[in-house]
Amino acid sequence: MPVPRAGPLNAETRLPLRFLTCGSVDDGKSTLIGRLLYENNLVFEDHLAALDRDSKKHGTTGTVDFALLLDGLETEREQGITIDVAYRYFSTRRRSFVVADAPGHEQYTRNMATGASNADLAVLLVDASKGLLSQTRRHAIIVGMLGLRHVVLAVNKMDLVAFDEVVFEGIADDFRAFAADLGFRTIQAIPFSARDGDNISAPSARMAWYRGPALVPYLEEIEVDHDRTDRPFRMPVQLVSRPDGDFRGFAGTVADGRVRVGDEVVVLPSGRSSRVKQILGPGGECDQAAAGDAVTLTLADEIDVARGDMLAAPHQRAHLADQFSAHLVWMSTDKLLPSRSYLMKINHGTVAATVTGLKHRIDINTLSKMAAKTLALNDIGVCNLSLARPVAFDTYSDNRDTGSFILIDRYTNETLAAGIIDFALRRAGNLHHQQLAVTTAQRSRLMQHKPLVLWFTGLPGAGKSTLANLVEAGLHARGIHTTMLDGDNVRLGLNRDLGFTEPDRVENIRRVGEVAKLMSEAGLVVLCSFISPFRAERRMVRELIGTEAFIEIFVDTSLETCIARDPKGLYRRALAGEIKNFTGVDQPYERPEAAEFHLAAGNTEAQELADRAMEYLIERLLHDM
Template sequence: MAHVSDLIATDIGAYLKQHETKSLLRFITCGSVDDGKSTLIGRLLYDSKMIFEDQLAALESDSKKMGTQGENIDFALLVDGLAAEREQGITIDVAYRFFSTDKRKFIVADTPGHEQYTRNMVTGASTADLAVILIDARKGVLTQTRRHSYLVSLLGIRNVVLAINKMDAVGYSREVFDRILGDYMAFAAPLAIEKIVPIPISALMGDNITERSGNMSWYAGPTLMSHLETVSIARQPSGAAFRMPVQWVNRPNMNFRGFSGLIAAGTIFPGDPVKIMPSARQSRVASVILDGEMPYATAGQSVTITLEDEVDCSRGDVICAGESPAEVSDQFETTLVWMNDNPMLSGRSYLMKIGAKTVTASVTTLKHKVNVNTLEQSAARDLKLNEIGVCNISLDQAIAFDPYEENRHTGGFILIDRLTNETVAAGLIHFALRRAQNIHWQSVDVGREARADQKRQRPCVLWFTGLSGAGKSTIANLVERRLFAMGKHTYMLDGDNVRHGLCRDLGFTNADRVENIRRVGEVAKLMADAGLIVLASFISPFRSERDMVRRLLPEGDFLEVFVDVPLDVAESRDPKGLYKKARAGEITNFTGVSSPYEPPETPELHIQTAKMRPEDAAELIVAGLEARGLLRGGDA
C-alpha cells in the first residue's frame, strides 16, 4: 500500500504540472478614485478560492472594524495593504496579486486612482497585456478615466475591459450603462485601443464577476472572469524578429563564454545568424542554454546564448536576428511621462536606462505636451509631475532600439536624476531623428594636444560659481590678469557678457538657466580644445549643470571654484542693486531670494570672500593651479 505522503506528493506534483502549463495573463485595474478597483480584485480572489481560511477570518474581522454592514465583506481590504490606504479608503501603491482558475493564471496590478500617483499606474501598466478600466456608474466618465485610458493606449495595451461598476447603486439601469458607454467610446475613438469589451458589474455584490447576474437580464455579454479566461493576447507581433538585450556576460571559466538575458522578441535556434547591436558585429548561435542545451528558445524565456565566434559583446548590447537587426541612433523623438516633483528642463543631463544599457541623455526639444482630457497638444517649456509630452532626446552614444509600438522592451526607457538617482520619467521611443544619421564627426589633423603644446600650457576650464555679489567676476578678472602676465593664453566668459549675444534670447527661469549653462559649457569646451585656459564666471545655481560641464572635459581639466559668501554679506554689497529689486518683487527667479542656489559639495577650490581681499583670493587660485601642474609650460 502506498504511503499517504507518497500520494500527497503525487497529487502536488500533478497539480504543479497542470499549473505549469496554464497560460498567464497580466492585467491592471485602473480608473478614478473609489471606482472599486480594490474591491473588484478582492472579489476575484474570493470567488476563485484564493483566500485561506485564516485570511478569510481576518478579513471578516477587519471588515467589521471598518464598519462594513451586516454579513458583507469589504473585499478591498485584501488588496489595500498599507495602513495609510486602509485609513483613507484609497489605494496609494501598486499592489500585485496572483490568482488562478482551472483555465488560466493571472497577475493583477491594482493601480492608484489619484492623479498624484500616475507614475505608479504607469509602472503597473508597463508589463500588462490587458486593462480593466472601472467607471463608477453613479459618476460616469471622469478625468482620471480619460487619463488612465490615454496612458493604457500610450503604453501599448490594446485590450480593454470597460467595467461599469456599482450598477447596484443605480438600480441596474440599462439606460445609465448605455449612456456611460456612449460617452466613453466617443472619447476613446482616437486612441490606439483595438478591442473594448464593456461589462456592467457590481464588484461588491458579485454581479457579472464570475456568474451572470439575474439583475441585468438585458446584458448578453460575458462575465468578467470568463472574458479574462478566454481573451486572446498576442505578446509580440507575428513573426517578430529576434531580440535579446544582454544582461550578463556569463564566464564561469576560461572554457565558456555565454550571453544571458530575457528574450524580448522572436525565436532563436542554434545555427541562426545574429548581429550584435550597436556594433553590428556578426556571428552564429552555437547553443541555447536553459537547464541544459535547448533546441530553441522564444520570447519570454531567460536563456544563455553562446556564439561561434569570439565577438565583442557586453552588457547592454542587443543580440538581434542577423537579417533584421535593431536600429541604431543617438537622437530620437519620444513621449515622456514625467514622474518627479521637480520639472523636466530641456538641456539638463539625465541618465537614460533602456534594457541593461545606461547612457547620458538630455532633452533637446520639448515639442508639445498632451492634454489627456481633450488629447489636444499645447506648447510648453517644461513638464511637471504627471504631465505627458513629446520630446526630442539626444544621447552621448548610439544605442540599439526598436520603436516602442513594435517592442516594449527595446523601445521603452526610464530617465534617472544623476544626483538623487530617482526615476524621473518613463519614456517611449517613436523613431530616430534623421539628422542623427546625417551628422558625423569630422576628424582633423591638428588636435587638442598639438594646440596646447604650441601654447606651452595645459588647457583647462576654471568655473567660478557663487551667489550674485560674491565677487566671482572680480576675482576671475584678477586671475586672468595674473595668467596673462605669466604668458598664458586665456579667455574669460562672464555671465553678464554672454547674455548680450550668445544667450540674449534667454531669461532667468530655471529652464533658461539650464540652457544658458549648456551653451556656455559647449563654448568653454571648444575654447579648451583650442588650447586655452578658460575662466567662466557664472552663478550657475544647479549642481547638475555644473557637473554636465565637467563631463564635457577630460578628467582633471575642469576646476570648480566656489566663491563662497553668506547671503547677507552678498546682499549688503549688492553692486548692481539686484537684491533690492528682488526683495521688492521687481525681479523674479533671483538666486538666493526666490530661486535656489545649490552650493558645490566638493569644489577643487573653495574661496571665502567674506574673509579675504579679491587680490588674495586670486593669488590663492593661481597657487592652486600651479600646485596641480596646470601652469607648467608644455605640459599638455
C-alpha cells in the same frame, strides 16, 4: 443575489491573460479583484473569517469588504487606498489569469505604469456616481501609450445610481469619444457592482436592460496578441557570464522571435556577427529558445559583447541611433529640465541622455497638445532625446520590451520617468565628427601652457566677475592666452533668447559649456563667471570638458553680504517682487560639494583672493609642458 461558485478546474489551452485593473481612487479596483478571488474559491475559510473581522475594523462598505484581500500593507488598510501594485493569480474552468491591481492616487502613477507595462488588457474602472475623472483619463492615456490595445470600461457601483441604463450609456459614450485617438482595438463597456457581484461572473437580474457579457465570461473569451515567436530575434544581454577562463556566455531573456543552435546573430551596436554555439536554459542545454525564455548563449567566435548590447537577427536588425522621439510619463516631484543630463536605462544598459526638445505636454482631459518648457509630476509629454552613444532598440509599437526605457537622476539614482520610443531621428545619421588636422596638444605646445576652464560660481553679487577679471589680468601679464565668458555678456548675445526659469538656466549653462569646450580645444584658458545655481549643470560641464582641464572656483559670499552690496540693485527689486526667479531670493543656489577652490570672499580683499588662486593656476598651467 446568489453567488456562482466556479472552482478553478482544468483551464483550456487558451493562453493565460495578464490584465490590469486601473482607474481613479475609490473606483473599486481592489474590491473587484477580491470578489473575483472569492467567486473562484480562492479564499480559504480562515481568510474569510479574518476578512469578516477586518471588514468591521477597516472596511468601507458596511458589509464584507473584498478590497482588504488586496490591500495587504497596514498603511493601505489604515488609509483605505492601494499604494503598490498587487499581483494575484486565479483560474476559471476556461482560462488562467494574472491580474495587477494598480493604485489610483496620482502620487502612485509610476506604480500604475509599471503594472500596465506587463499587461495585455486593461480593466479601467469608473465610479458610476462620479463618471470620468482626470485620473481615469490619465490612466487611459498611459494604457494606450504603453501599447495595451484591449480595454474593458468597467462602470462600477451601479447600485449607487439605481442601476440606471442612461447613466451607464452616458459614461460609455463619453469614454469612447475621449479614447477615439488612443489606438484601442476593442473597448467593451460593462456595468456592474463589484461589492454585490452583479455582472461579475454571471448576468445581473438588476440590469436586465444590459445585453452584453458579464466580466469573467468576456475575459475568458477575448483573444489578445501573444505569439511573438514569428518576429525577428531580439535578446538584450543582461549578464556576461565568466565562471572560468574556458566559458563565456551571454545571459538574457529572449524578447522576440526564436534562436537555434547554429543560427547567425549580430551584436549591436558593434555590428559584429557570429553563430550560436550553445543554448543553456534552466534545465540545461537545449536546441532552441523562444520569446520569454531566459537563457545563456555562447558564440562560435570570440567577439566583444557587453551588458546592454543586443543580440539580433542579422537581416532584420534593431534600430541603431543616438537620437529619437519618445513619450514620457514624468514620475518625480523634480521637474523635467531640457538640456539637463540624465541617465537612461534601456535594455539593461545605461547611457547619458539629454532631452533636447520638449515638443508638447498632453492635456489629459482633452488630449490636446500643450506647449510646455518642462514636465511636472504625472505629466505626459512628447520629447526628443539625445544620447552619449548609439543604442540598439525597436520602436515601442514593434516591441514593448526593447522599445521602453526609464530616466534616472545621475546623482540621486531616483527614477524620474518612464518612456517609450516612437521613432529614431534620422537626421542624427547625417552628422559625422570631423577629424581636425591640428590637435589640442599641438595648440598647447604653441602657446606653451595647458588649456583650462576656470569656472567661477556663486550667488549674484558674490564677486565672481571681479575675481575672474583680476585672475585673467594676472594670467595675461604672465603670457597666458586667455578669454573671458561672463554671465551678463553672454546673455546679451549668444543667449539673449533665454530667460531665468529653471529650464532656461539649464540651457544657458549647456550652451556656455559647449563654447568653453571649443575655446579650451583651441588651447586657451577660459574664465567663466556664471551663477550656475544647479550642481547638475556644473557637473555636466566638468564631464564635458574633462576633469583634468576643469577647475571649479566657489566664490563663497554670504547672502546677507550680497544683499548689502547689491551693486546692480537687483536684490532690492527681487525682494520687492519685481524680479522673478532670482537666485538666492525665490530660486535656490546649490553650493558646490567639492570645488577645487573655495574662496571665502566676504571680508577678504579681492586681489588677495585672486593672488591665492593665481599661485595654484600657474603651476597647473605650466606643469609637464
